[in-house]
Amino acid sequence: MKQYLLINILALIPFISFGQSQESPKGIGFAINSNIDGELYPVRVVPSALYYKGKNQFELGVGFNPINRTTQKLVSGEINYKRFPNGFDQKFNLYFVSRISYVKRAIQNYFPTSYNYLFVHGGYGFEINPFKNSFISTNVCIGAFTYNKSSKIPYDAFKRQELFDEIDLNLAFQFNIGYRL
Numbered sequence: 333m334k335q336y337l338l339i340n341i342l343a344l345i346p347f348i349s350f351g352q353s354q355e356s357p358k359g360i361g362f363a364i365n366s367n368i369d370g371e372l373y374p375v376r377v378v379p380s381a382l383y384y385k386g387k388n389q390f391e392l393g394v395g396f397n398p399i400n401r402t403t404q405k406l407v408s409g410e411i412n413y414k415r416f417p418n419g420f421d422q423k424f425n426l427y428f429v430s431r432i433s434y435v436k437r438a439i440q441n442y443f444p445t446s447y448n449y450l451f452v453h454g455g456y457g458f459e460i461n462p463f464k465n466s467f468i469s470t471n472v473c474i475g476a477f478t479y480n481k482s483s484k485i486p487y488d489a490f491k492r493q494e495l496f497d498e499i500d501l502n503l504a505f506q507f508n509i510g511y512r513l
Contacts, residue, residue: 357421358385361465363510365393365410370503371449371477372435374399378410384512389414389427395435408435414457420467420512425459429471431506445483450495452476453504469508477502 365378380393391412397405410433416425433451438444457471477500481493 356386357419359383359513361510361512363391363393363467363508365391365395365412365506365508367395367410367433368505368507369451371451371500372406372437374404374406376406376408376435378408380410380412380510382510382512384420387416387419389416389420403439403441405438405440406435408433410434416459420459420461423461425461427457427459427469427471428455429457429473429506430454431473431475431504443483443485445481445485447479447481448495449477449479451502451504453502455504457506459508465512467508467510467512469510471506471508473504473506475502475504476500 361382361384363380363382365380367376367378369376374397376395377398378393378395380391382389382391384390391410391414393410395406395408395410410431413430415428417428418425420427431451431453433449433453435449435451437447437449453473453475455471455473457469459467459469461467478496478498479493480495
């Protein structure tokens with residue numbers, strides 16, 4: 333019984349102490365992310381809302397293809413998590429990033445085809461703070477992706493493919509500008 337009480341008291345210590353100081357910065361902001369991806373040809377622009385607390389930053393955004401291409405349309409959703417080990421109040425900050433993206437790609441040419449991609453990336457980046465609360469950052473990520481494909485074309489090359497039938501590796505670069513309120 334004594335061992336059980338001791339283990340429970342030790343397990344409850346993290347809940348009664350503060351994991352971060354009370355003065356840790358927190359707030360909201362916005363960012364504009366641009367993604368260059370090894371799988372998707374056009375550049376995606378993803379306006380995002382962000383929430384930061386302590387050394388963590390979460391971003392949620394909906395993206396599109398800024399180049400007006402009549403043969404290809406992109407719409408995407410993206411969730412980014414950035415961990416700043418040294419905080420983000422210095423002029424130059426390094427961070428780890430993990431990203432989950434969903435991209436809908438519709439190609440309208442001789443063989444109309446629709447793709448739905450799911451990307452999971454992890455990587456490393458750095459951030460520069462030119463003015464108070466503003467930032468410019470870039471990162472490089474490597475990860476995996478899968479997709480499903482559907483087309484009304486009867487040829488074997490355009491047969492339907494389901495999500496997770498094939499998983500491939502991918503390299504992606506991201507450039508960000510933003511402001512923390």
